Amino acid sequence: MNEFQEKKIKFAWPEPKRSYDVVIVGGGGHGLATAYYLAARHGITNVAVLERKYIGAGNSGRNTTIIRANYGIPEAVRFYQRSLELYKHLEAETDRWIMHKQKGLLNVAHTESALRTERARAEVNTAFGAKTEFVAPKEIKEICPQIDLTGGNVWPVLGGSYHPEAATARHDRAVWAFAEGAMKRGVHVHQRIEVRGLTMSGGRVTGVETSAGPIAAKAVVGAVGGHVTTLASMAGVRLPIRTHPLQAYVTNHYDLQFDVIASSPGLLFYMSQTARGEMLVGAEIDRQPSYSYGSTYHFLQHCSHRAITLFPFMRSLRILRQWTGVCDMSPDYSPIMGKTGVDGFLVTTGWGTWGFKAIPAGGEQMAQLIASGETPELIAPFGLDRFASDRMMADRGSAGTH
Amino acid sequence: MLALNRIHATRIVATPSALDSAQWPDDRLVFRIAADEALITPPMANAVVSDPYAIVVADSGFAGAWLPMEEALPLLEHACEWELPRERPAFAQGSVAGIPAKLWIEKDRVLLIVPAPFVADFEERMA
Amino acid sequence: MRLIVDGQPIEFDAGDSALIAMLRAGIHPTGGGCLCLGGDCPHCLATVDGVSYTRTCETPARPGMIVERHPREGYPPLPLNNPAAAEEVKARNVHCDVAVIGAGDSGKAAAEEAERSGKRVITLDAKRGQEVVGVYPGPLVVARTPDGMLHVHPREEIIIATGAAEIQPVAPGNDLAGIVTARAASQLAAVGVPLGRVVAVGARPENAEATVADGQLIRFEGNGKVEAVIVRGADGNEKRIECDTVSVGLGLSPRDVLLRMGSGLAIRAVGNAAREPELPACPTSGVVCSCSGVTADDLQRVWDSGFRELELVKRATLAGTGPCQGSVCVPHIRSFLKERGGELQAPFTARPANRQPTLGEVAAGAHHRATPRTALDAEHRRLGARMDRIGGWWRPWNYGDTRAEYWAVREAVSIGDVSTLGKMIVSGPDALELLERLYPTQVSTIAPGRSRYVLLLDERGYVLDDGLICCDGASRYGLTFTSGGSSFAEMWVRDWAETWNLDVRILNQTMSLGAINVTGPLSKELLARAGFTRPMRHMEHTMATVAGVECRIFRLSFTGELSFELHHPAEQSAELWRSLMALGTDLGIKPHGIQTLLQLRLEKGHVIVGQDTDFDSTPRRIDMEWAVRLDKADFVGRQAVLRTNKAPLDKQLVGLEMDAPAPVEGAVIWRGSEYAGYVTSSAQSHALGKAVMLGWVKLFDGVLPTELTIDGRAARRVSLPFYDKEGRRARA
Structure with missing residues (x-):
């Protein structure tokens, strides 16, 4: 009756062992993808993923499911383009339907300064393998006929950029595909096990203290969202991360008629239509740092107001559900992946508002690092050491909203 | 239709105690x-x-308009999320229709004040 | 009176809801499913006057109302051409001590009790059309009312008195028409909707004739509409009872969504909303979630596949993610999981919105960020300027002929509106101390009457802003900031003054003062005509009257030409602007917009903070170490600059030039096939006849490359400035 129900995935939940080669803390997309690629690409299967709630309970299940590579610096464009490519083939690779759909992403600009940003985006994207073109209002109207180019006579659309390979996928499905793929190869995924401490010996991390007792590991990977700073501090690692809430909402379900991801970096909002027909609307992070999953009316009110400004038809849609995730923001709006300076302890964090789209490449590269001991070239620029050595990955292209 | 005019004023920045003890006509x-x-x-x-x-300067950076209470209250009920002070007269500051505003509330009238660069937006939003 | 359902007019009586009117006409809004008439179920949803997913049970029928039933397969179309949607909804704010949601017996009692203790109470009642959308931090209670949105701000407490919902039947055939809850059966009987033969399963309806079906519900039978209900009696035998309507009374589930939504707020439930939920029998067959079409078989399947938490079951089946947000299915799923897993799992997080509002409704009371206008806004528009939001202000981008604007500056005289510059006065015994700690320059060496160009750094040694420091005496300074940076700069200066506990007074005059830049070789002549005949030297400032307006005049230059910046009371901006335009007519005066200004300053190699800088721009990287005095006592960013200067330089902002045409800003710079950087500012110089640029370029083996490629064409790194390298024109 409902074609969107999950019908193929099968999970296995073994009892935890006392020791693994690799323990990954956090059963979200990044943790599970890392486990999946360890098993699938490197044959490393003595791996456990520990999740304090249920898999995908954190930001993996709270994001707005956008896959794009139109970032602002070469290192990021290459990394996210890799992820975009991996996503394209994930259904074939795992034989699971993640509702992946290429839609194209339209960024609209309302000022000359924003036009400059979109032009620059198109330039750096094109140079590093992501397809993005600068578009005039007329082309914008062709790509997205529902838009009001006058912006309600308040925020006129002067131009923008179009990134045709941008896509969406169902977040839970992606998490489950990685989880199941890892489980099938022997990885243990444990729900409702909370990590309470790291075991250290001779300056290196040798395992974790959990609500189900101690578990030893040759390598521990911090892949948690929100409380990653707490986890890292257990190993004496200080992460330059502030956690901010990010909210979104969906309307009720409507016939599929809106086939692009539309975004206004100036108005700080974006929207798309989900496979099930909900209009999904999001905005910028809340200014105050917090771990709160609470929703505010201020967000709903102002985000809706912005949506109506560019898309007047949205006015009579009904809002179904509003929710909140938390974003680990790094100082340069880029992720932090790799070694931490403490042996046996790696992190994949700083996933801000760009975590979902990075899951496959993040997992793939972290797995390669764990398997080889060497930081792969694709993620080398995103190491934690860059902050102390003044090598920021300053990326305004990601400093937006989604 | 609300029409705000520039307010001719003197602006003084001084220590709080100096302002507390000053005598004003x-x-x-x-x-x-x-x-x-x-x-x-x-x-x-x-x-x-x-x-x-103290910094004492002539200032024309604000604009304002007096409104009779019966006109002001319904407008503020829509434009102002915060509760107005109940004593009279009262001075209050906060967002009104999304614009930083100051209110001087007397028994039967209200002076609405905004920075002059926001007058056009304010007038439109309060229309 | 008539309304239209799917194009057919139907009669209704005064007081009918749209649902009652449809039921009188024998129409089930969604074709089938147990109706509750209490706003809990999704079975009466329809498109009403263009708005889909409207609860027809809560919508009063109106003559001419257009009801369209949702398609049975798929979803309603997006309302892409709905003119009715254009109506603006208003929001009203009311304040109280206690907000009571629900005006039934328990709500009334709670309201009266609060009133007796002197509280201001506001009661919201769905029966009066006040539907609560949600409770939020604030605290804020948002309600939809017939007159628009109501934002209730209770200071002390929110009391939830919303009662309880009836548990819906899960059994084969529960998607037929003709099934109602016990309460709904009573209501329908009371308003005279013909129910035919009524059979009651479970609790019987009040005030309605019904045959009681003794036993456990097994299934409903019928073809589109219910014809019989099958129950299993105490004897274990199934019994089939023919009927036209089945009334179902399976127990109550508290309407506690708002309570759960408001966790963390001062909120409590009273009456039925506070009761313990009754758990229905574990579903074995039939539709559990009609919003998402989830059956009991689906629950079993995902359970068997390892989805064993309520949240995972929800996400795998999508049960509870439709318009009723789980109010129908959650009790059944909890019962299912308890039977399998032994534990009763908490219901999933209650997320707004409780009653689905439209975007138009929730947008009520919202405004866009206001964009300030200078006192010259009307002058620019009168002169035909294309206005653009720049640095957060409306500013003239150009006046239609940028080439003419450019040459007026370079060869005659031009005026530009720079009122948006941040302008601040700092006074006090510690004024100098504050500025010495804030700025990387030696502030004490700025003599009264002199100004200096300065950078402002953050603690990480990165450039935050730039501007001027003007000395008005040992204890009083004027500061300027960029237009876009001024509001942040005010916070920055005030924060540090407070952090260091320095004795200073700070006044931000950005919005009080206008500023006009008079620039071009004939600017002295224009000012002389305006009565200012004693021009001071470069980087000096003075007070003087210009065209009858008292100004503080700065001699400085951003355009590269002789320039004077006239700061004056904003209310006299228009008068001063018009006088200057009139006095300069025969000098060839033209106003210049920001587009021209950006090109003029680029030819002089002046950096725009925010456009040419990034958030890791150290003074060394932007080649402005001359603006930083590392040998002075500590200032914000000094430690970081000392540290980062130890690392080898990795990239630098440099001047670049190439043949026309100028590449776009953002164009990638290559050194052979290697990435070298990108262009931040670019223009085709009218005076120089070539493309001039600023851009970030990487060092290769410690060396800045000179020969580069942009857009597949040769470009060269050159020294700055491009124009008037000796700087004679500005100092003329």
Whole structure:
């Protein structure tokens, strides 16, 4: 009756062992993808993923499911383009339907300064393998006929950029595909096990203290969202991360008629239509740092107001559900992946508002690092050491909203 | 239709105690817009406060309009999320229709004040 | 009176809801499913006057109302051409001590009790059309009312008195028409909707004739509409009872969504909303979630596949993610999981919105960020300027002929509106101390009457802003900031003054003062005509009258030409602007917009903070170490600059030039096939006849490359400035 129900995935939940080669803390997309690629690409299967709630309970299940590579610096464009490519083939690779759909992403600009940003985006994207073109209002109207180019006579659309390979996928499905793929190869995924401490010996991390007792590991990977700073501090690692809430909402379900991801970096909002027909609307992070999953009316009110400004038809849609995730923001709006300076302890964090789209490449590269001991070239620029050595990955292209 | 006019004023930044102890003529409205700042209208040619470092300048950066209470209240009910003070007269500051505003509330009328650069937006939003 | 359902007019009586009117006409809004008439179920949803997913049970029928039933397969179309949607909804704010949601017996009692203790109470009642959308931090209670949105701000407490919902039947055939809850059956009987033969399963309806079906519900039978209900009696035998309507009374589930939504707020439930939920029998067959079409078989399947938490079951089946947000299915799923897993799992997080509002409704009371206008806004528009939001202000981008604007500056005289510059006075015994700690320059060496160009750094040694420091005496300074940076700069200066506990007074005059830049070789002549005949030297400032307006005049230059910046009371901006335009007519005066200004300054190699800088721009990287005095006592950013200067330089902002045409800003710079950087500013110089640029370029083996490629064409790194390298024109 409902074609969107999950019908193929099968999970296995073994009892935890006392020791693994690799323990990954956090059963979200990044943790599970890392486990999946360890098993699938490197044959490393003595791996456990520990999740304090249920898999995908954190930001993996709270994001707005956008896959794009139109970032602002070469290192990021290459990394996210890799992820975009991996996503394209994930259904074939795992034989699971993640509702992946290429839609194209339209960024609209309302000022000359924003036009400059979109032009620059198109330039750096094109140079590093992501397809993005600068578009005039007329082309914008062709790509997205529902838009009001006058912006309600308040925020006129002067131009923008179009990134045709941008896509969406169902977040839970992606998490489950990685989880199941890892489980099938022997990885243990444990729900409702909370990590309470790291075991250290001779300056290196040798395992974790959990609500189900101690578990030893040759390598521990911090892949948690929100409380990653707490986890890292257990190993004496200080992460330059502030956690901010990010909210979104969906309307009720409507016939599929809106086939692009539309975004206004100036108005700080974006929207798309989900496979099930909900209009999904999001905005910028809340200014105050917090771990709160609470929703505010201020967000709903102002985000809706912005949506109506560019898309007047949205006015009579009904809002179904509003929710909140938390974003680990790094100082340069880029992720932090790799070694931490403490042996046996790696992190994949700083996933801000760009975590979902990075899951496959993040997992793939972290797995390669764990398997080889060497930081792969694709993620080398995103190491934690860059902050102390003044090598920021300053990326305004990601400093937006989604 | 609300129409705001520039407010001619004297703006004084001084220590809070100097402002607390200053004497102002009765024919002036004195708005304490911060602990260390007062806005006085009409302007005073030679305002004196007991602070040798006080900044005392003529200012025309704000604009305002008087509204009878019966017109002001329904407008503010829509434009103002915060509760108005109940005493009279009262001075209050906060967002009104999304614009930083100041209110001087007397028994039967209200003076609405916004920075002059926001007048056009404010008038449109309060229409 | 008539309304239209799917194009057919139907009669209704005064007081009918749209649902009652449809039921009188024998129409089930969604074709089938147990109706509750209490706003809990999704079975009466329809498109009403263009708005889909409207609860027809809560919508009063109106003459001419257009009801369209949702398609049975798929979803309603997006309302792409709905003119009715253009109506603006208003929001009203009310304040109280206690907000009571629900005006039934328990709500009334709670309201009266609060009133007796002197509280201001506001009661919201769905029966009066006040539907609560949600409770939020604030605290804020948002309600939809017939007159628009109501934002209730209770200071002390929110009391939830919303009662309880009836548990819906899960059994084969529960998607037929003709099934109602016990309460709904009573209501329908009371308003005279013909129910035919009524059979009651479970609790019987009040005030309605019904045959009681003794036993456990097994299934409903019928073809589109219910014809019989099958129950299993105490004897274990199934019994088939023919009927036209089945009334179902399976127990109550508290309407506690708002309570759960408001966790963390001062909120409590009273009456039925506070009761313990009754758990229905574990579903074995039939539709559990009609919003998402989830059956009991689906639950079993995902359970068997390892989805064993309520949240995972929800996400795998999508049960509870439709318009009723789980109010129908959650009790059944909890019962299912308890039977399998032994534990009763908490219901999933209650997320707004409780009653689905439209975007138009929730947008009520919202405004866009206001864009300030300078006092010259009307002058620019009168002169035909294309206005653009720049640095957060409306500013003239150009006046239609940028080439003419450019040459007026370079060869005659031009005026530009720079009122948006941040302008601040700092006074006090510690004024100098504050500025010495804030700025990387030696502030004490700025003599009264002099100004200096300065950078402002953050603690990490990165450039935050730039501007001027003007000395008005040992204890009083004027500061300027960029237009876009001024509001942040005010916070920055005030924060540090407070952090260091320095004795200073600070006044931000950005919005009070206008500023006009008079620039071009004939600017002295224009000012002389305006009565200012004693021009001071470069980087000096003075007070003087210009065209009758008292100004503080700065001699400085951003355009590269002789320039004077006139700061004056904003209310006299228009008068001053017009006087200057009139006095300069025969000098060839033209106003210049920001587009021209950006090109003029680029030819002089002046950096725009925010456009040419990034958030890791150290003074060394932007080649402005001359603006930083590392040998002075500590200032914000000094430690970081000392540290980062130890690392080898990795990239630098440099001047670049190439043949026309100028590449776009953002164009990638290559050194052979290697990435070298990107262009931040670019223009085709009218005076120089070539493309001039600023851009970030990487060092290769410690060396800045000179020969580069942009857009597949040769470009060269050159020294700055491009124009008037000796700087004679500005100092003329």
